[in-house]
Amino acid sequence: MVCYVRGGKVHCVRVLDMWRRSCLLWAAVTAVLPAITTVAAWEDVFSSTKRIWRESRFCQVVPGLEKVGQLEVVCEGIKSLSDAGTLVDVKQQPRVTTLTVTYSNLTRIALDDLQAFPALTTLSLNNSVTSDWASPSVVGVPKVTCLILDRCWDNYALEAKNIKTTRPAFALTLEQLNMLPDLKELYIVESFLYHLDRLQPPPHIHIIVEGGGIECRAESLWVMDWVSSGKADVSNSTRCFVPTSDPFHMKYSFVDKFFLITMGYWKEMERDCPERCKCLLNGIRDNHLPMIGVNCSGIGLSHIPESIPAHSHSVYLDNNTITNFTRVFTHPLYRNVDKISLTYNKITSMDGRLFYQFAHNRSLDLCINLSHNQLSKFPVKEVQRVYDEALERDTQHLPIFVLGYNPWDCDDCSFLPGFQKIVYHIKYSQNSVRPYLDIRCKEGARSDLAMQQVMKLDVVSLCRPDPPLLTPMDVLVICLAILLILFLLNFLHNFFQYRRHGKLPWIITKLPSC
Template sequence: MPTTTAPMVVESSSAAAPTLSFELRLLLLMALLALLSGSVRVANGEYISHHYQHNFTCVDWKRAPEAAVGNCTRYGRYGALRCYGGINNLPAIPEQKVRRLEEIVFCGWPERAFNPLTDLQPFPKIRSLTIEYSELREFVLDFPEMFYLQSINISWTNLSQINARTFKRVHALRVVDLRWNKLVQLDGPLLLPRYFEKLYLAENPWNCTRNFKWLLIPEKGEMVADRDEIICTDKKYKERHMLTVMNYKVMLRTECQSHADLQNCTCTMHHIIPKTHIPLYTINCSNLQFHAMPNYIPANTTTIYLNDNQITDVLPLRNNPTYRHVVDVHLDNNRIESIDVLEGGYWFEHFRLLSLRGNELQKMPVYALDNALDDNPNANLLLLSGNPWQCTCIFTMRFREILMKYIEIMRDAGNITCNYKHISPLRRANVLAITREDVCKPEEEPKIYPLDLLNGVLAFLIVLILSKLAYDYYHYKNYGRVPWIVMKLP
């Protein structure tokens, strides 16, 4: 028995040693992993900011003791520096330590401008830059040649503009966060280094009337990590998603360029209906020597400009279904002679604006215009001045009544004039000021009426008789001579 028991004890003791060794190795491995997770670098060399690890923020930075004098404080073992309201005590920190700093956080940058060339010169090995809750408005210069800086966070500032080349020479740059600033526009996509990863642009008052179509280009737009969250704040597209606006703009441009009738026209989107997100388009084909209205216009077009062309008729407004929902039509300075074809049509009873100034209109169906304006609650503006209206007795008086009745819609009524005959050659007069006597007289009227001639003769005889009576009275009183006619009486 003893000979068999001893080996078993030795076996158990020899097995315990490797078990204990494995546990120690596991503990050492976990400690090593913990150390690596807190480090500022990972295996592939990418920098992880200590600022983000501890969720540090500059909110309420003014409560920090250093804020009273605008000083900086070094912290942590990773070479980080926090500055509150200034960098007044930076010269007091040993230069050797400053040059080793890898992370800089500026809370409340005291100036409106930031010059990367001079303000970052003391920190040649900086890997993370943060500027928050500051009056910063602009970068004086682009960032200089930098080989270590990987993360830039500029948030909660008054930064309102940024150059496309601002970060071009920051060769190791991976992340740029520009949220919560005052940025309105970008002239184009930022020029960024080859291995750049993420750009954040949301929560800025972006003006979507500017050109942001580059967001739809995969190799340029996909690096904007929050592009789905960017909201427009301009008056035209307020509270619409920027990607939605840009998608509609690109679709409209493609559609206009694909049709020969509109290739030289300017196609723009002027509104997006809030709830339905339906886009509304404006087509401008002015001054393009058109002899007819385009046969095709994109769906959802509500406004079209065709001024200063050679168009002679408006028949498409009645017959072409693509114009059914066009409510504003500008046809100034063309060669339109009549709009009779619009009578009784759908468009004429649903339009909002029709401008026909400077055409060749002489007459129009006044009753049809009256019916259309009376039945159309959408009619807001009808402009007819600058046409050679011919004022006849019947048309003029009725036309004048319509102008006065719809003076709020026909706002240029005071400038509408007409040609009419008044004894001699044609005269031009304001329709609102013209009277029935001006236009309802016969074309050939004598200068002296017979009744006027008779009245003149009678007046002459009365004067003659009174003169003879005065003559006879004078001679009778002074000479006693009576008129000879009295002597001849029986």
């Protein structure tokens, strides 16, 4: 399969090989067929067969344009562009306008080697190595206006940097393109670019990228500008290319994500990034949404930024003078944030009602770092409610807090028991980081509590309720004592009545006589 340009479009056709190539291929296979017993043996046969397939050189004319005085030539297996001049009939050379080089290991790409084709305007390199480029050094070289790079590679540059990749890739620099002074159209077909220089004005080159991949990074944003202005066309199937075979980077980066979508997110991120903050696109999730990090640390903020890029997943606001962060719970742009860091600020409280509305039924992880602030109380009821409801739903998306180095009020027994439960949640959710050890009572607390770890406090004994003034037994004893006193008083009264008046007590007169 080879590609060429005709009528402003890229066409791909199949080219039949000469009979001797088929004979060589069949001879290679039949010679080792009895020895093929394993997969490794098959790979060796394939490698040897491919080598033999490419060792033969030939050029042939693509039928279709002979009558109009133009010729399209396909050369295969050549090691230099000058080989095409020796393999094409001298009488046909002046009429060649399109040259396609396929399955070749070109040691040099230079217009000097194409002087045999003065009418050449289109050069197409298919499935070939493109290692060295050279500027024209002689007069009379053809004016190549269209360059097609179809499935080309130059992995030697990557290997020199100890970068391993499973895909054939190459770099395309401005210096290389300047070696084709008359170039107007550049087609990059099913190729993977690990580096693409920004084209400087005058913008006389139109770029067409079909399939393949381009490295997604900030330096590639100029391609999006060219696409918007019509100076470049990138197909929807073109993906991001990362020159690595590391499984971690293959999963958590831009590998095989669509280039236009990814760079569109990147462009929006840079547009919406808050002033003086730094924003970074860390990767694309499996749901094709970006992972954007926003860093606004140490820039003197006194409040939460009003706007951040859409789909931001982490926000760092450390080392500022922020006192209130309720905007995190109310602003829709913070809805998808799964990590927010507010260390070394002046925060004194957290709104429990707004937090519950924010974290309720949340399907994303949430980590809020509030260490090194001025918190003394915490909305334990609302946070515990979120935990309880999450456990009822058997979800793993529990909010995580980092609360160390705050002056926690351990004297308030209406707050301390519930807060200690929250600390235990933090312990079991962050047992590897162990930030719960830094959650301590404030220095101004009771002498036996100052700077004590909240998790290790004996809350039951510390917050034991005061005993009542009177127990039931005390009440019973008092009642009996009162009755006894009344009885004694009545006895004394009756005794004095009898001594003075001889009058017996009333109850005695009512008793029957013997």
